Amino acid sequence: MDTDESGVSLPSGPDGRKRRVSYFYEPTIGDYYYGQGHPMKPHRIRMAHSLIVHYNLHRRLEISRPYLADAADIGRFHSPEYVDFLRSVSPESLGDASARSFRRFNVGEDCPVFEGMFEFCRASAGGSIGAAVKLNRQDADIAINWGGGLHHAKKSEASGFCYVNDIVLGILELLKMFRRVVYIDIDVHHGDGVEEAFYTTDRVMTVSFHKFGDFFPGTGHIRDVGSEKGKYYALNVPLNEGMDDESFRSLFRPLIQKVMEVYQPEAVVLQCGADSLSGDRLGCFNLSVKGHADCLRFLRSYNVPLMVLGGGGYTIRNVARCWCYETAVAVGVEPDNKLPYNEYFEYFGPDYTLHVEPGPMENLNTPKDMEKIRNTLLEQLSGLIHAPSVPFQHTPPVNRVLDEPEEDLEQRPKPRIWSGTATYESDSDDDEKPLVGLSGIDGQTMDRDSTGEDEMEDDNAEAEVDPPSS
């Protein structure tokens, strides 16, 4: 069991609360191929899947094959011309399609036209949309789509190996149900596509930790804070090379804790790009799998509906390790370090272990640098006095769930504190009063939308509805 769970001022310990986890996997995903020498290899998702199954994690998960998003679904974000282009282009049409189209939509280099490209995009997007629906319906507490997380795609163009921004599509689906969504991106590259899409709204707060400076995509400056209604709802954590576990945690935890406190999101989306791991082919950070997974572990402890997505990751054996381990963290299992026999066993040699030690890389982020970054951003967050569209006095703070031991299955659920449209146990207006969360006492599913008398004021009055049928 992990022992280093401390670090925040709230009561902490091993996070033992069980979560219902829904996992999406398209069986054909591994057979899509960007091209000879291209670092993006969808096969890594298949490798992760094999590890997940052979670790028996499927016993703790719901597994679904994603719906393939169609042009209409994709068009909810992307422009019609771009979608038509994606749908119609193929390697054979390379000669016919005008070079101008390729330039216009930024396709051909980083984002090559490969066979089945649109189908690949449909599966990726379908997984994230499906994950969102699971969370909207409260069918799951955590929904995972390792085929998603392609955060560079823009409304009208491909970028950085990404064609369709499944994250934006997933968040748009979440926004039908949740008033505020926070997007957190731990890929080594700035999450520019998602930030840009939501730059002018306060309903999505985007937070990105990334290498900045002489590095793709070039955005993600600390002073990019959002615009118009979205001003101060974009957070950028620009970092230097060599980020290690301890340094990362010393930024991630306090900043995210503050985000959760002041923004009070009703749902969280975490992009787990694995190119921030040590030894990544394109990345320059030095995180271990455990250090990377600590982010998920921390967010999980909040018991807010959580969508977990893939992203970058170009040393594919480490990507598979990382996403397998993070799936285990999501379900609350600590897997053995000795890998089980699996179809891709030889990919993990010569050690055949799950965890990989970080390399002897110099961390160019000095403690002083990080303190400055942390303080600057905490200050930016402090300026958000209360969450948008929510009168402060009616909204209890989002807090981390009080911890329970993993093994104790007989436990009575401890009171959980939940903000947003939670069900109140009494008429009390007291902010300190613990609220019943999504699952309720004794595992009973409560309808999040049924309201007590002290439902907070809202522009959209929510009618009482019957609990969703399971």
Added chain:
Amino acid sequence: MGLKRPFDAEEMQECNAKHARQLSYHPNQLDQSIPYHVPLDKSSVLVEKDLDTCAPFSWISNGLCQEDAQTHSSLSHESSGSDFTWTPLSPVEDVYTSLMNQPPRKQVPLGSNHQASIPECETRVKTNDDVERKLMGKCIIPMPETDLCVAGQGRKECLCLDKDTVRCVRRHIMEARESLIEAIGYEKFTELGLCEMGDEVISLWSEDEEDLFHKVVYSNPISLGRDFWKQLKATFPSRTMKELVSYYFNVFILRRRATQNRLKTLDVDSDDDEWQVEYDVFCKGKSSSHVDNEEDDEEEESNSSDDDEEEDSPDAHCVNMDKVSRDGEVNVEDDSCMSFELQDSNLIFSNRESHGSALFSFDDACDRRLPSSDCWTKNNNLLPTSNIMEEIFGKDEWGENDDNLKGK
């Protein structure tokens, strides 16, 4: 536009132009009043363009003055767009240097072609159950009701006589698959996509096809600027791209990795697509897998017949996977007169014996990040960061005078 890998100068021109077109200039937004300009040649900004061309200067001065003026000692504070008269307080060279140390900030574009359209927050009543069920895809394994199932176990200690050999590993993998099928049923096993994984894919290919596949790959190495995928498609017209890719990752690369894992004297980049193994070794790997299949059918676990095969094989000089793994270490030079040659950034591992002309080669000797000359890691159109903190916060002071970050 930055790419994750750099492009030619020609394209750079295009991409920069494209990027410039993308950006919108919003004079009303204080935070966004800086038009983006990426000089292709840094020196051209200040040297070739004189003070009459105000745009770059006003951009630089506005940008710096707005955010960093009070912290930037080498610029005057007098700036007002195109009326700006720039009076250096220090020698031009110093100013030039300091300006160059402030890379342009890439702006986030705004407009209907960039931002998403935010949906209304609906009530549960409005949602369409049928649509939602469709969007959730097809459930293969339902949500478990209890958490009592054991999960997360790794592999147990191997007690096989041929422990850690390729054959041993294959056997254990097969056992693992079989027990999985027993546990969840063959239908779910298939639906989970576990059927066509790993060595199982071999059954979909004939021996001749496999030989041909390997021949095509090795005779079209990337080091010679060839594209073996083109050749593969031409060689196997009846095979879909997916089938070729499936074989590639499930069999071809897997075997290569098996070889790499047992070559303890070499540091290998397992992600290097172009790392090549002697064709004969693959022959061995392939034939032993077919031998394996037959042996397994006969339930014969000993590898004595395999031993014979090795000694009789004309490939004895090659790195033999099973032999290597049994011995633990292999002294490559003794066995096969292979030598290391460094060529550019490649480590060429050549077999001096004339048996076959395929080469061992890999781009990166070690399992590390690619060297900086590699096109995937650098972004040529971005200015280098001498000091990232300066870049983020401005020179000297780290944004202490910056009120912009205060909240509403």
